[in-house]
Amino acid sequence: MDHYYSQPMNNKDKPSPNHDIIMKSRKKIEITGVKHVESFDHEEFLLETVMGFLAIKGSHLKMQNLNVEQGIVVIEGKIFDISYLDDQYGENSKGFFSKLFK
Known part of the structure; x- marks a missing residue:
């Protein structure tokens, strides 16, 4: 009979982080899997997540x-809209941002 031993994973075997959104009463939102905060102000946040850009x-x-280490962002305020900006905007960042900030 073969025996399998559990070995610790090294960094290259580490699975990609999960991406979850937890919203509480439209007043607080916790987002995991955040790679980068692109921009933010009191009316809009743009986050790069492991599943694409999130506005x-x-x-x-x-x-x-x-x-930053765990990729978690918590935002408070009155939340009106949560939307993903799909790859349909292409690789051109100028086109991407010009459509985002009309």
């Missing part, structure tokens, strides 16, 4: 918590 729109938005 969060609202009013009185503020970043409550940012954990």
Whole structure:
């Protein structure tokens, strides 16, 4: 009978981070799998996640918590819209941002 032993994973075997969105009463949102915060102000956040770019729109938005190592962002305020900006905008960043910030 073969025996299998559990070995610790090294960094190259590490699975890609999960991407989850947890919203509480449209007042607080926790997002995991965040790679980079592109831009933010009190009306809109643009985040690069492991599943693509994510735009969060609202009013009185503020970043409550940012954990870069774990890829977690917590935003508070009144949330109106959460949307992914798919690859249909292409690789051209000028076109991507010009459509985003009309």
